[in-house]
Amino acid sequence: MLTLLKINNLALIEEVVWEMGSGLIGITGETGSGKSMVIGALKLIVGQRADTELIRTGENTCTVEAIFDLKDCREINSILETAGLEPCSENQLVIRRVLDKKATNKQFINCSPVTLNTLKKVGKLLVDLHGPHDHHSLFSSERQLSLLDAYAGLTEITNQHSLAYKKFKSLQSEYDELINSERSNEQAIDLLKHQINEIDEADIKEDEEEKLYKRYQVSRNSKSLLEASSKIISELHGEEHSVIDQLMQLMRSFKELEKFDSSATRYTEKFENALVEIQELQNQLETYTGSIEMEPSRIEEIECRVDLIETLKRKYGNSLGEVLGFRKSAHEKLNKNENRHEELKRLETEIEEAQSEMLKISEKITKKRIIASPKLGNLVTKELKDLGFKKSIFEISLEKKEKPTSMGTESIEFLFAPNPGEPSKALRSIASSGEMSRVMLALKSTLAGEDAIPVLVFDEIDANVGGAIAQSVGIKMASLGKSHQVISISHLPQVASLSKSHYVVKKEFTDGGRTRSEIMKVDGKERVAEIARMLGGEKKSAQQHAHSLMQTAA
Incomplete structure (x- = not known):
């Protein structure tokens, strides 16, 4: 999980040292207080491209540093080894990103400089970011297949298929090159x-x-x-x-x-x-x-x-x-x-053997996908009912491809019918970001046990919902917090009340007349006051409602 986040000179944030715990972490605050800068800092940590405009006015550099304590570093260590870096020590990983107006931006893993590409590879294994505009990844066939395969427990066999496919394509490429070079040969x-x-x-x-x-x-x-x-x-x-x-x-x-x-x-x-x-x-x-x-x-x-x-x-x-x-x-x-003809015959034999091996593996994958897809569809549908889609249907369509890919011989499409009597449509055709957010949450809840990424970040994915649905969203996030560290930026008091730890982002004015954002942990009366503010103010009824939400969450 993410145990420490240090932010220096990022937009309105002058300096923040944030120690975090496990479970659901709620982040709240008034509009414009700087909550989005927390997401901005995390995006820098996972290798997203940065603009020096993010640097605080009057400063030349911005630094973001994160410390992760991990249960399993094997996959990350493999990436580090490929990049010529030392492995993690005692399952701890330190990432630092420096933006500089006067020099090249830099990034470091465990104090060693790395390329942005290496940081992205590591970042994908650490943090999964979901915001109002981050759902497009769910539209890709590759992403949908990887989610189905995670549920079906196909990670190992799909890796085998990927290797078999690469071998087949490599031999095919060698054969084609030999054929195409006949004249020059x-x-x-x-x-x-x-x-x-x-x-x-x-x-x-x-x-x-x-x-x-x-x-x-x-x-x-x-x-x-x-x-x-x-x-x-x-x-x-x-x-x-x-x-x-x-x-x-x-x-x-x-x-x-x-x-x-x-x-x-x-x-x-x-x-x-x-x-x-x-x-x-x-x-x-x-x-x-x-x-x-x-x-x-x-x-x-x-x-x-x-x-x-x-x-x-x-x-x-x-x-x-x-x-x-x-x-x-x-x-x-x-x-x-x-002996070119003999070489061609050899390659033909090897291609046939490689293709046969690849297809054997893909057939096993296909059978398991066919069995798993309706089960996953039913589970996601059940989760969606808890999130307000009482009569919705979530389905998974699999079709055989003419040619195999590194992921197998199927094309996939997530289908969703949010309203009864309406046909299921491809997920990408759903216009509402609120609906997409809840579909994403339902998928994450269903796949919580198979999802190896330790940190899930939800940036206002509970927008445009309220009441009982808001309560369900909070419950789902809290449940996810049992197997993951979940960071949620939310305007919903129901979500905030269910958080294991609650932080408030506030703007304050310095003696020099500058504005800066601070992140503060709230407990007890301060937390009740913040939830009451989210409910509508400081009236006694809001205070009572806040107490009620806290007691229900407990």
Whole structure:
């Protein structure tokens, strides 16, 4: 339930700290006293859009804060977890809303900032607001089905159906997308085949790039390389007085040296080894020179290969390894696309299975709805008789839909005949807000045990009624207060007298000449005086009538 409501700078309300209890809470006060601001504060708490015009004149910000003590936080905690927030601590939830003329409006849950959408989701589970103009929600098929399902105890199975429906629709969407993409799919297959063929025809090896580039560099400079290597060979051994010829002459001189000094042999050996190395170098250079490719066709072939590799890299990767990786990925995609018919068959099978499962669940729901709808209709009719519609009829019409929705295979219509002899009509065709208010109260009374929303707020839904009907309205609200916290803004003394706790909203004038609204709890004589005022004044008869109402309520 709502245990505390703090309001700062909301229209005529300067500051209010309101501690609330359980049961039926009556709020009364003269017209224009500011009772509607209490509803305005609650609307802010549940996430309805706000206008900075609500901020008290002369102030820049308005703050509304509410503390809820809850029996079950599981559904709310699920919403908080999805939003990345901490769960409720000890089943307590704190909501704060700040309106700011100079900055963005803000909202907080348990001190953490949240989006307005998250606040709305949480608010729907906390407070159910009903005012003279809030009955349109009862006209929607979704709302009517949810009320019937709540009465029939179908919450769990309808959740199952919703999941089955989502699965069916998801598979159907996947299937339709695959069918609709047939043309683009054929183009994709052609492209994949072209890409794979282009890579396969190149017959590349992952390690060939480095070797090829070395050959390419050599081929590009083959003329210069050939000239340089040929000159070296010629200098070494190609002409008279070549380097090797001169070294051979030196060798003979070393031999002469040995004849006169045997210890010089070591020098001869070193020189001889050096000469052998030079001769070996000459042989290697001749082999190297012979390997230099001078044929233009061969050089062109290497250049074409290099160009091909560069083209493949531009298209498919930064290296031949990446190009080959692209080819592998393309081949896998091709296999998948070429297996499209198998994929369609798989989806058809899964769609059939999902639809079958969904329809099995919906059939169970349909049977229970058919059984529950006349029972709920009779119970609401009975409640309406207590509220002044002595010969009214409330009925529920169910019709089979051609296509299922997330809520099942039925369309629903609440039908109401307030007067005898008149045919039942759709609830939306009822013009009187007073009649709609009592229908809503009858539904709430009937579904009190199944309604999980802890706080019900009725804003003058007892308008345009009086006498015995007003007494019945008060009794119904008090009865609802046994299972819910009910906040009722009312002009009816009968409702006020039946409240478990009674608050009065009054306007007062400050020393500075400003007007402000205050909320005060009344008991005893003060409460009798307020009910007497509602009855018509301070006359002794009004006082006696007020006492009588209080005694009857007790």
